Amino acid sequence: MASHNAGKVAENAALLAEYGIGIVSAKELGLPVPEETETSFLGNATLKALAAARASRLVALADDSGFSVAALDGAPGVHTADWAELPGGGRDYAAAMAKVRDLAAPHADRTAWFTCALVLAWPDGHVEGFEGRAMGEWVWPPRGPGGFGYDPMFQPAGQALTFAEMDKAGKHAISHRANAFRMLAEACLKG
Numbered sequence: 001m002a003s004h005n006a007g008k009v010a011e012n013a014a015l016l017a018e019y020g021i022g023i024v025s026a027k028e029l030g031l032p033v034p035e036e037t038e039t040s041f042l043g044n045a046t047l048k049a050l051a052a053a054r055a056s057r058l059v060a061l062a063d064d065s066g067f068s069v070a071a072l073d074g075a076p077g078v079h080t081a082d083w084a085e086l087p088g089g090g091r092d093y094a095a096a097m098a099k100v101r102d103l104a105a106p107h108a109d110r111t112a113w114f115t116c117a118l119v120l121a122w123p124d125g126h127v128e129g130f131e132g133r134a135m136g137e138w139v140w141p142p143r144g145p146g147g148f149g150y151d152p153m154f155q156p157a158g159q160a161l162t163f164a165e166m167d168k169a170g171k172h173a174i175s176h177r178a179n180a181f182r183m184l185a186e187a188c189l190k191g
């Protein structure tokens, strides 16, 4: 798993476990954190998957994902992690969520969504990519202890709970990550 984010690694591990596939993370293998220089989720996922596959000589799965607000023209989008980054290293998601809220609050439209691009890469350079979304609204104040990242400020369409208030199965039933994973499983894991 070409990721250094424990929340993501856990969610993808649970999705893969249903197919009897175990993972080792790039962090556990001591692989470097690649610079995410592309302008799309699929572009950055491809770059991360290829870097890990070539370095580990294993099939690698990368997950590039982010939070988007309609009133902010899709920001933070591919820069979602950057908005949480602290100058001295580490991340502050409470501050990142507050920044989104401050910029979005003047706008009546509260539409928001998560995107997840999953890319599988083989050591020979072959790649397969899939993108999923979860539509909903941003809410304030943030609610819930579960999930990770921006989950406490996202309420999926038709739901009363935020992603952070749902249990793992509840988030997986409708998440951007599970939606992308369903396509990946259909194309690469079944049969």
Ligand SMILES: O=c1nc[nH]c2c1ncn2[C@H]1C[C@H](O)[C@@H](COP(=O)(O)OP(=O)(O)OP(=O)(O)O)O1
Pocket: 002, 003, 004, 005, 008, 036, 063, 064, 065, 066, 067, 080, 081, 082, 084, 114, 147, 148, 149, 150, 151, 163, 177
């Ligand atoms: O389900 C989610 N629920 C809440 N927040 C989420 C979710 N999925 C992604 N996110 C946030 C975390 C991070 O701020 C950014 C992804 O950034 P992104 O570069 O793809 O991941 P990352 O740097 O955390 O780990 P890595 O690149 O090593 O896989 O969006």
Ligand SMILES: [Mg+2]
Pocket: 036, 081
């Ligand atoms: Mg990243």
